[in-house]
Amino acid sequence: MTTIHFAGKAYVCEPRQTLLDCLQTQGAMVPSGCRSGICQSCLMRAQEGAVPSLAQQGLSPHRAAQGYLLACCCIPEGEMTVTLPDTQGLTCAATVLQRVPLNGDICALRLHPDSPLDYRAGQYLRLYHQADTSRCYSLASVPTVDDYLEFHIRRIPGGRVSGWVHDDLQPGDRVMIGEAVGDCVYDEQLCERTLLLVGTGSGLAPLYGIVRDALSQQHTGPIWLYHGSFVAQGLYLQPELRALAARFPNFHYVPCVDRESVESQAWSARVMTALDAVMADHRSFSGYRVYLCGHPDMVNAARLKIFVGGASMSDILADPFLPSGPS
Amino acid sequence: MSLYEQLGGDAAVNAAVDIFYRKVLQDARINRFFTGVDMAKQAAKQKAFLTMAFGGPNNYTGQDMRRGHAHLVAQGLNDSHFDAVVENLAATLKELGVSDALIAQVAAVAETTRNDVLGK
CATH class of the missing domain: 3.40.50.80 (Nucleotide-binding domain of ferredoxin-NADP reductase (FNR) module)
Structure with missing residues (x-):
């Protein structure tokens, strides 16, 4: 018997019980489909705890490395903390280095994160204007080549975040960013x-x-x-x-x-x-x-x-x- | 040895899924039922369907099949479309060099879902 932490609550997981059964039978809302590890509806991500290898069969190596798992095939081996893939993870502060116009309505925004960001070229992350106002932007930078994070931001008419980036952000300003996600990466x-x-x-x-x-x-x-x-x-x-x-x-x-x-x-x-x-x-x-x-x-x-x-x-x-x- | 093992298990499903889905998308009799769907999600569903038809592990119930296809039945999904899917499935296996005897077994498994898929 072990404990699963999900969305701020603790759930008791019986021996040989799957993570999906554990959460669903105790009332947690977790999407599911085939319950056989194929449809990937019950994709979750482990923030803490060991992930059994059986729970990652069929996932891309990149996703597996990020701790993603299929709840229907996951029989926890110990205490775990899990999230649904859509929920927002950790955030990190960054400093604006530069804003460079690229064409009439797209500018490059370059940031320096306070702590090194773990990412792959081609992934995207959430840029926060305010706690409840954020948008996802793709990274144009390459961790092994560029010593900054770069985004290409198109001005959306009436857009709150893109308007703020284009009109208000100045070098030295402080912003919050989320963690890098996405599978569009080089292999x-x-x-x-x-x-x-x-x-x-x-x-x-x-x-x-x-x-x-x-x-x-x-x-x-x-x-x-x-x-x-x-x-x-x-x-x-x-x-x-x-x-x-x-x-x-x-x-x-x-x-x-x-x-x-x-x-x-x-x-x-x-x-x-x-x-x-x-x-x-x-x-x-x-x-x-x-x-x-x-x-x-x-x-x-x-x-x-x-x-x-x-x-x-x-x-x-x-x-x-x-x-x-x-x- | 089970049908699923004879066909080659998960590796066989992986080999078949692209070929099968490509045939379905190019089949003018049925491809209108697939316009506008999320292709990546649909490919995962095709894989689940093939795993089931190959006699592999699955937990699909008749109710799942009914619920999942009800909106298509409302758009006119009928026996002729079901036959077309089974035909594409058989052609896929033929292309992969599967024997006629095993293809007949796969078709028989697929056949067990007909009434649920068509909401009969």
């Missing part, structure tokens, strides 16, 4: 595979991090980055990405615009959506590792086409930028 085990990264708007941020992470770890397979924008002015980090493409022959940068202009011609951007350009350039996606970030419509359409085009579902990692909820 160094796959260094020979083709990487395909497709982003729209500020969806470039995590992709910029993943590309630089892969290149810094000597990725040998081809890397294709497609960045889509309605007009050429929406493209950004072009000089940096072109410089990377010139330096690394296996890296291909493809800017795409919906509407042609003098600028789009000067920058030799493709005049089609990023997804159309992807479909025109690649015959099969079999064996590809795919990263999709940005507008949810693009992410969903790309996931369907690229999966039907031969990529394995488990190789398609996506980070749709969903509109914020009421908070």
Whole structure:
């Protein structure tokens, strides 16, 4: 018999009882489905205590390393503290270093955290304006390359957090951030595979991090980055990405615009959506590792086409930028 | 040896799930039932379904099947669509080199869910 701590309460767990049964039979609200370790509805995360390996079968190595587990397959071996994956974890204070405009409505925000943040390029975290007003932003920085945290923040009309970042934040200001989460990360085990990264708007941020992470770890397979924008002015980090493409022959940068202009011609951007350009350039996606970030419509359409085009579902990692909820 | 073991267990399900889901999404008879769904979550459900059809560990009940498909029945899900799914399942196994005898057993397991899926 052991004790499970969840949402501020202690639950008694009987021998051979699963974590899911323990919590649900005592009235805790934990989502569940197949109860067989397959549907992953009962995904939880251990904050303290040993996680039995059986409870992590089928999870990505990255998730397993972060303490995620399937409650239906978890027979606790000792006292544990667990949370649901959506609930917010710990926060940390950080200092604003710099705010750099990237284009008309996206700026880069650079922060220095008080204590080193444990993160992977491509993950995202919550930036707090006030305790009850926060938004999730993707990290564009790479822990082994950059000595700051960088985010690309698009000004949303009437947006409380993005407006505050664009109009009010100054170097030296203090802010609170949450812990880094997300599965859209580079996997160094796959260094020979083709990487395909497709982003729209500020969806470039995590992709910029993943590309630089892969290149810094000597990725040998081809890397294709497609960045889509309605007009050429929406493209950004072009000089940096072109410089990377010139330096690394296996890296291909493809800017795409919906509407042609003098600028789009000067920058030799493709005049089609990023997804159309992807479909025109690649015959099969079999064996590809795919990263999709940005507008949810693009992410969903790309996931369907690229999966039907031969990529394995488990190789398609996506980070749709969903509109914020009421908070 | 159980059907699940003969097919190759969890590894066989993993090999089949992408092929099966890709066939379903490309099948004009049934793919409208899958538009607008979260594909990553749907892939996990497809895996749960295949595990069940392969005779593997599962705790699905008839009630789960009814609840999970009621909104599709309201959109016109009927026997012809169920047949199409079973056909895609059989074609997937054929592609993976599974014997006709085992495919028939898998189809028979899938068949046991028909009335619940269709809310009959």
